[in-house]
Amino acid sequence: xxxxxxxxxxxxxxxxxxxxxxxxxxxxxxxxxxxxxxxxxxxxxxxxxxxxxxxxxxxxxxxxxxxxxxxxxxxxxxxxxxxxxxxxxxxxxxxxxxxxxxxxxxxxxxxxxxxxxxxxxxxxxxxxxxxxxxxxxxxxxxxxxxxxxxxxxxxxxxxxxxxxxxxxxxxxxxxxxxxxxxxxxxxxxxxxxxxxxxxxxxxxxxxxxxxxxxxxxxxxxxxxxxxxxxxxxxxxxxxxxxxxxxxxxxxxxxxxxx
Numbered sequence: 667x668x669x670x671x672x673x674x675x676x677x678x679x680x681x682x683x684x685x686x687x688x689x690x691x692x693x694x695x696x697x698x699x700x701x702x703x704x705x706x707x708x709x710x711x712x713x714x715x716x717x718x719x720x721x722x723x724x725x726x727x728x729x730x731x732x733x734x735x736x737x738x739x740x741x742x743x744x745x746x747x748x749x750x751x752x753x754x755x756x757x758x759x760x761x762x763x764x765x766x767x768x769x770x771x772x773x774x775x776x777x778x779x780x781x782x783x784x785x786x787x788x789x790x791x792x793x794x795x796x797x798x799x800x801x802x803x804x805x806x807x808x809x810x811x812x813x814x815x816x817x818x819x820x821x822x823x824x825x826x827x828x829x830x831x832x833x834x835x836x837x838x839x840x841x842x843x844x845x846x847x848x849x850x851x852x853x854x855x856x857x858x859x860x861x862x863x864x865x866x867x868x869x870x871x872x873x874x875x876x877x878x879x880x881x882x883x884x885x886x887x888x889x890x891x892x893x894x895x896x897x898x899x900x901x902x903x904x905x906x907x908x909x910x911x912x913x914x915x916x917x918x919x920x921x922x923x924x
Contacts, residue, residue, distance in 0.1 A: 681744070682841050682873040683709040683732050688741035689896075690727050701727040703896040704741070712871040714864065716884035718910065719893035720918050725877045726845060728893065732875065733766055733843045734758045746840055763792050767834030767842040771849040773826040775818040781805070782814040785832045801836070808832045808862060824855030831862060835872075842866070844876040848883055860886045881910035892917060 690702040701724045709715050717725050730736040731743055734750050743750045748761065762768075775784045785804065786796040805811050808828040818826055827847065834842055844863070848856035864886050866872035876887065884890045885907040892900040894917050902909060 680710075681708045682711045682713070682746060683707070683875060684744040685728070685732060685738075686742050686744075688728075688731055688738045688743060690724075690731060690736070691739045701896055702731070702738070705893075705896070705898055706741075707891065707898065709873065709875060711873055712867060713889070714867045714874045714887040715876070716887035716890045716905070717875065717877045717893065718879065718881075718884055718890055718914060720914075723893040724896040725893055729843055729845055729875065729877050733768070733841070734762050763788060764837055765840045767837065767839035769827070769830050769834045769842065769844040769847045771846040773818070773823075773830045773850075775826055775829055777818050780815050780817055781810055781821070781829050781832075784818070784829050785836055788833060788837055796836070800838075804832045804835050807835070807865075822855070823851055824858060827851060827855075827859050828862070831859070835866070839872075841873045841875060844874065846878060847876065848878070848880065853882075856880075856883065881907040881914060884910045 685705050685707050688702055688705045689700065692699045692701060705724075705728060717728060719725050727736065731738050732745075734743070734745065734753075737751070745761065745765065750758065750761075753761065776787070779787065782801060782805065786801060789796045802811070805814055808831055810825065810828055810832060813821065813825060818829070821829070827850075831847075847863075848859055851859060860883055863874055863876070867874055867888075876883070878884055885905050887905060888903070890902045890905045890910055890913075891898055892902070892913055899917070900913060902913060
C-alpha cells in the first residue's frame with residue numbers, strides 16, 4: 667500500500683518542514699542580492715501549503731532551501747527530524763533521493779523511456795529494485811495504468827505531468843515539493859492535477875509544499891504563505907481563489923509603490 671514515511675512513523679516529529687531564521691544572499695559586495703531575510707516557518711505533517719509572492723520575492727529560493735537543493739547563508743532548515751545544515755553534500759543528495767519528492771513546471775521526462783520506466787527511474791538510479799505492486803498503485807493513483815508502456819511523446823501535457831507526479835511519489839517521500847506544477851497546463855488539466863495533489867494529502871497523509879503564481883492553484887491548499895522582499899509577510903488559512911487574488915494584488919501594489 668502506498669503510504670508516506672510520515673504516516674508509517676506515526677508523525678513523531680511535530681513538523682514536516684521547518685526553517686528557522688533562514689537568509690540567503692547571492693553574490694558578494696555591491697552586487698550581492700538578498701533573496702531571503704530571516705524566514706521562519708513550521709509546516710505540519712499531512713498539510714498542503716502554497717507559497718506565493720511577487721516576482722523576485724524569494725519563493726523558489728525558499729523551496730530550494732527547504733528541500734535541501736540549496737544551502738542558506740544563515741539560519742537552519744529541517745525535514746522532519748533531520749537538520750539539513752549538518753549533512754554533507756553526499757548525505758543531502760541521499761536525503762533528496764530517498765525522502766523528498768519533486769514536481770516542476772517542466773516535466774523532465776526522458777523521451778526514450780516508457781511511462782513506467784520514467785516513474786521508476788529514481789529507484790534505478792539509487793540501485794533499488796522497484797516493487798511492482800507499488801508501481802502499479804502509484805500509476806493507478808494518477809490515472810496512468812493504461813499508459814504505462816507509452817512514451818512521453820504519445821502523451822498530452824497533463825498526462826506527462828501525471829508521470830512526473832508519479833515519479834515524485836515512487837520513493838514514498840516525507841515531503842513533496844512542487845514548483846509551478848501547473849504552469850504549463852491549461853485550466854481544465856491544471857484542476858485535474860491539483861485535485862490529485864489535494865487527494866494525496868487527504869487520503870495518503872502526504873505533505874505538499876507548492877510554489878505557484880496562480881490564485882486558483884493556491885486555493886487547493888490548506889494555507890498560503892505570502893512572501894515579499896524575501897520575508898513572510900502574510901498567511902491565509904482555508905484560502906479561496908478570490909481572497910488569494912486580493913492579497914496578491916495588495917502585495918504587488920505595495921511593491922510598486924515602494
